[in-house]
């Protein structure tokens with residue numbers, strides 16, 4: 357992408373250490389923004405994604421310590437940074453963990469967004485706000501493909517917390533005239549995805565199996581269907597949402613859905629394997645057609661108490677208003693992720 361020089365805009369990104377935070381930072385720096393990215397205080401902070409994109413020492417990138425659950429911290433952050441745009445990407449974003457830690461998830465993923473909206477209302481209501489909403493809010497299938505007016509029915513503490521943050525964004529838009537936009541993004545993946553999420557878990561395991569570092573990949577529900585896109589294109593959609601004339605709600609998706617099983621087959625294929633699935637339920641397993649070796653099996657510990665069975669989004673509103681459309685196919689995305697994991701595992705590191 358060509359750098360477009362500097363501009364006078366200041367963007368605040370919460371959750372810069374995450375997948376989307378890294379790609380959005382790259383995009384906004386390229387557009388000339390002054391970027392302020394927040395990270396949490398931990399005993400050893402991890403900036404591997406920013407490092408992988410070669411951004412960690414960029415002169416227009418400023419890293420700021422921040423915890424989303426602290427209202428005072430949110431107020432002082434917005435007062436100090438004086439951003440034109442805030443992208444709220446910080447969250448406890450793992451659905452599985454939200455069943456184990458529902459209260460923490462509600463505080464970070466739900467109330468965290470409210471803290472920022474309050475800061476905007478009290479400090480400067482002209483700041484444009486992007487809320488990272490999710491297809492998990494659709495949850496139990498009500499209609500397909502899911503779009504902006506499809507009824508919500510979340511199926512996890514994470515989905516419920518995100519729904520609260522979504523409605524708060526809409527409420528602050530309607531009550532106070534704040535430019536609060538909610539992007540309902542379907543699953544988006546990349547080589548920068550954390551390894552706990554299923555696509556990256558699969559591509560990293562494929563690489564490890566190929567290099568003899570792992571024998572078998574263990575997974576949960578293979579029947580779940582997801583609409584998977586490429587994260588780098590989705591952050592471009594976030595930016596477009598905040599450049600629009602009006603605040604609104606937008607779905608970003610590819611309008612294609614595949615099962616987890618399909619993604620497993622695709623990822624192994626990208627590394628030269630041909631898999632065949634046999635059996636049903638907990639005894640289902642996949643063998644390598646050439647060697648007969650079992651490479652994938654079920655471990656029920658990865659099942660969730662309630663599942664989202666089918667996600668497929670209709671991005672036509674975003675296409676019409678923002679001119680946004682996905683470009684990378686699932687095969688290309690999967691191939692890119694497998695290659696990146698093979699490279700990392702060959703080099704002896706994998707985050």
Ligand code: NDP
Pocket residue numbers: 370371372373374375376377394395396422423424425444445446447448449450464488489490491540541542543544545550
């Ligand atoms: P990640 O899990 O990769 O990143 C989440 C970020 O939030 C990390 O930087 C994390 O910091 C930060 N964070 C967590 N808790 C706090 C806290 N208390 N205070 C401050 N920061 C905190 O998520 P993604 O990049 O994949 O997703 C970005 C956002 O988009 C999330 O809100 C997610 O829920 C949402 N979303 C993601 C989709 C996807 O498919 N990727 C789809 C739809 C929505 P740390 O590194 O310290 O943990």
Ligand code: GDR
Pocket residue numbers: 449450451452489490491492541542543544552553554555557574575576577578580581582616658659660663664
């Ligand atoms: P999801 O993503 O829950 O859709 O949330 P995840 O990749 O965790 O799960 C997708 C589907 O795969 C099934 N699955 C497994 N999942 C994981 N993580 N590990 C396994 O071993 C496994 N086996 C099967 C899951 O049950 C599920 O059906 C992601 C997150 O990024 C959210 O923050 C975001 O809001 C949504 O996508 C859209």
